[in-house]
Amino acid sequence: MFQGVEMGVPVIVAKGAKPGKRVLLVSGVHGDELNSVGAVQQIFAKLDASTLSGGVIGSPNRPGVEWVTRKWPTSSLGTTLINPKSTWPARSPATRLSGSAG
Secondary structure, eight states, rough: OTTTTOOOOEEEEEOEEEEEEEEEEEEEESSSOOHHHHHHHHHHHHHHHHOOEEEEHHHOOOHHHHHHHOOEGGGTTTOOOOOOOOOOOOSSSSHHHHHHHH
């Protein structure tokens, strides 16, 4: 679906004043459930990077939100669309693919 197509993905980062671990907040995993997009926006609005150790990264599921769909395209499965909730987290590529079959 995206082969040969450039697609920008919005990312917001809050880098803490002190070193530490980082957390990734992915919103809109199911593109037809938009509450998480607003939740991530509220979290970033309340963050104070000067008191933060580590960092916080936020990014939406752009295809899901734009197309209002629960499925993501994956180049490893041709034109097959997968539900990321059914494939995350995975210990190996085999686990990811087996979880998305059917």
